Amino acid sequence: MLRVRVLGPLEVAVGGEPASIGRRRQRAVLGILLAARGRTVPVDRIVEAVWEGSPPAKPRSSLHVYVSHLRGVLEPARLPRAGSRLLVSSPQGYALHLAADAVDAWSFEAAVGRSRSLPAEEAGPLLDGALGLWRGEAYAEWAGEPWAAAETARLNELRLMAQELSLAAALGAGRPQEAVPAAEAYVRSHPLREEGWRLLALGLWATGRQGDALAALGHVP
Incomplete structure (x- = not known):
């Protein structure tokens, strides 16, 4: 079982045991693919992001090595030369095909979405559990990296919305003393x-x- 946490420092666990992802550039490859949320990322875009515009002589070869190492970490039981089910390649580039509950950010987003269709009594605990997945800033390891900016901003906005939905759920469930x-x-x-x-x-x-x-309403921007 694979678990990846990006709502705070990067953590990866395989079979319940912490997994070492390697050094900075290899970790960046994983982060870029996670931020894409299952979409294929073109090789050229990964190269540009990982080497920040100054790639080595053979960047595709170096990237292939990083991908090969990541596959070994994510699927330690995969047979030699067997195709990867999780980190897949195509003529367009690379993508991560992980279950929604394998990545904390993906689980968080799914829970927030589900909460919108639930009664307040059920939405509140679901949202509180989702917000509890946060251990720090989203994609904290890559703060300031251009490739992470859009996904970080999107998750931060979703976190604020989740907090507001949680407050609304507490009010809807008749717990204003808790909500205030x-x-x-x-x-x-x-x-x-x-x-x-x-x-x-x-x-x-x-x-x-x-x-x-009434005074609080006076603060509405």
């Missing part, structure tokens, strides 16, 4: 999020603090 402190902490950290102030105002109103609720 969480909403207050949320708007302190993200004062420009209109939804946070709206949810705080709803929670304050539900707990009988009408004046504070």
Whole structure:
């Protein structure tokens, strides 16, 4: 069983045991493929990102070595010369074909999506579990890398939405006393999020603090 964690420092476990991914460039290849979420990444794009515009004389050969090593890590039981089921190649490039629950970021996104169709009593625990997958910044190992910027920003926005959905679920489940402190902490950290102030105002109103609720609405950007 393969588990990959990118919502914080990179961690890979195979069969429940930590796996070593190797040095910086090999780890970057894995990160690039993870950020693509199953889509094929062209070889030239990987080369450009890994070597930051200054590739070696034979970058495709070097990349092939990295891919071969990664396949060995991700599928240690794969027979020699057998095709990889997880890190696949095509004329267009390389892609990771992993189960949705194999990668914490993918599991997080799937859980947030499922929560939208559930009643508040069920959505709240699901969202809390999904938010608990975060151990730091998304793709933290590659902070500042251009290839990681779009996926990092997308996941960060989804995290904020999940926090707002969690607050809404607590209110919908009739737990405003629980929602208010969480909403207050949320708007302190993200004062420009209109939804946070709206949810705080709803929670304050539900707990009988009408004046504070109106004041909170006054902070809506």
